[in-house]
Amino acid sequence: MEGWHALLAVYCAVFFMTWPSVIRGEECTLDGVRGVLVPGEQCDSFWEQTMNELDDNSVNANESAIVCCPVFQSEPNCGKVSQYDGTFSHDSRETQLDQFPWAVVISYRWISKTVCSGSLITREFVLSAAHCYSQPRKALLPTQYRVRLGDWDLNIDKDCQYVDGAKVCNEYPPVEIPVRTIVNHRLYEPKRRDFLHDIALLRLARPVEYGALISPVCMPSWSRQVPQEIVGQDFTATGWGKTHAFMALQRKLKIGMRGLNMTVCMRAYKMTAPEVPQAQLCIGGKRRRDVCYGDSGGALMRRENDLSRWTQVGIISFGANHCDQGFPGVYTNVAFYLDWIQRVIQDATGVASGA
Numbered sequence: 001m002e003g004w005h006a007l008l009a010v011y012c013a014v015f016f017m018t019w020p021s022v023i024r025g026e027e028c029t030l031d032g033v034r035g036v037l038v039p040g041e042q043c044d045s046f047w048e049q050t051m052n053e054l055d056d057n058s059v060n061a062n063e064s065a066i067v068c069c070p071v072f073q074s075e076p077n078c079g080k081v082s083q084y085d086g087t088f089s090h091d092s093r094e095t096q097l098d099q100f101p102w103a104v105v106i107s108y109r110w111i112s113k114t115v116c117s118g119s120l121i122t123r124e125f126v127l128s129a130a131h132c133y134s135q136p137r138k139a140l141l142p143t144q145y146r147v148r149l150g151d152w153d154l155n156i157d158k159d160c161q162y163v164d165g166a167k168v169c170n171e172y173p174p175v176e177i178p179v180r181t182i183v184n185h186r187l188y189e190p191k192r193r194d195f196l197h198d199i200a201l202l203r204l205a206r207p208v209e210y211g212a213l214i215s216p217v218c219m220p221s222w223s224r225q226v227p228q229e230i231v232g233q234d235f236t237a238t239g240w241g242k243t244h245a246f247m248a249l250q251r252k253l254k255i256g257m258r259g260l261n262m263t264v265c266m267r268a269y270k271m272t273a274p275e276v277p278q279a280q281l282c283i284g285g286k287r288r289r290d291v292c293y294g295d296s297g298g299a300l301m302r303r304e305n306d307l308s309r310w311t312q313v314g315i316i317s318f319g320a321n322h323c324d325q326g327f328p329g330v331y332t333n334v335a336f337y338l339d340w341i342q343r344v345i346q347d348a349t350g351v352a353s354g355a
Contacts, residue, residue, distance in 0.1 A: 028068040040065035071338035079218035079309030102217035117298030123207035128297035130184035145179040150213035154250040230259030239295035257284040285328035
């Protein structure tokens with residue numbers, strides 16, 4: 001950790017200056033670690049470690065601190081697209097067996113009770129929400145959780161589905177792996193009403209083998225992190241949550257929703273102006289078209305690169321107590337935390353993604 005902080009200090013020393021705006025978002029490399037040139041306030045690690053120590057007068061209103069912000073590099077062949085992904089729908093419905101193979105269920109090791117959802121981003125790491133593992137009743141040892149991968153119907157091991165009148169079954173059973181460690185963002189505070197920094201990384205006890213039903217989702221590029229740019233765009237969320245507040249299903253579901261301005265969520269939940277504007281997204285707001293209990297920690301996604309792959313843009317964070325009443329949901333903006341994801345994985349494994 002100390003070595004990484006020293007590296008961050010170098011970033012700040014080298015790039016803390018005014019640069020032409022045309023270079024923002026360009027790739028950079030420092031000490032073998034890939035990143036992008038961004039304003040300091042848009043780099044989570046810079047924000048967390050440095051902004052509080054800066055002299056307010058050191059940068060005037062027309063200047064920005066440009067830093068080489070290390071970002072997570074997605075796995076090759078991530079974001080696998082299914083043949084059934086072609087149709088976008090705002091209705092909640094069951095997925096096909098092979099859709100969203102990065103979606104996982106986190107449960108307790110001693111009972112089959114779902115704690116939260118998550119998404120596989122490497123062979124060893126699952127992205128989820130910090131609030132799932134921070135409440136007193138859930139503050140267990142990491143090894144008391146398990147991750148279930150490659151599943152569709154949680155009630156049975158051999159999943160089958162009728163497609164165009166023909167019965168199709170999964171060739172392989174789901175895989176269960178204990179959790180080795182859980183890292184919540186250190187600035188996440190369980191008592192905060194706005195769920196700021198609601199992001200966690202779970203390290204599996206062993207690497208998982210990729211296959212038709214288990215593969216990682218892609219991470220977004222830094223250029224996708226501006227919340228205002230999502231307004232009116234289509235997104236898809238997936239998970240095993242309830243279809244409404246009183247009805248739970250055990251099959252993987254998907255729901256289509258549209259992006260909103262963050263002010264809509266601020267009004268809905270009586271939130272003050274966001275402390276970190278880039279950290280959260282506002283999505284949904286249509287009656288019976290929302291995620292629900294059990295979906296927390298799951299992925300909010302969209303198809304990018306000419307629809308050739310799925311990219312996770314958000315983590316399901318919080319919404320209304322009655323999840324089918326038309327209130328929008330608040331999601332953690334994954335793009336803002338790419339450097340945090342990179343740092344946690346590098347600290348745990350000693351290897352930087354894309355290095």
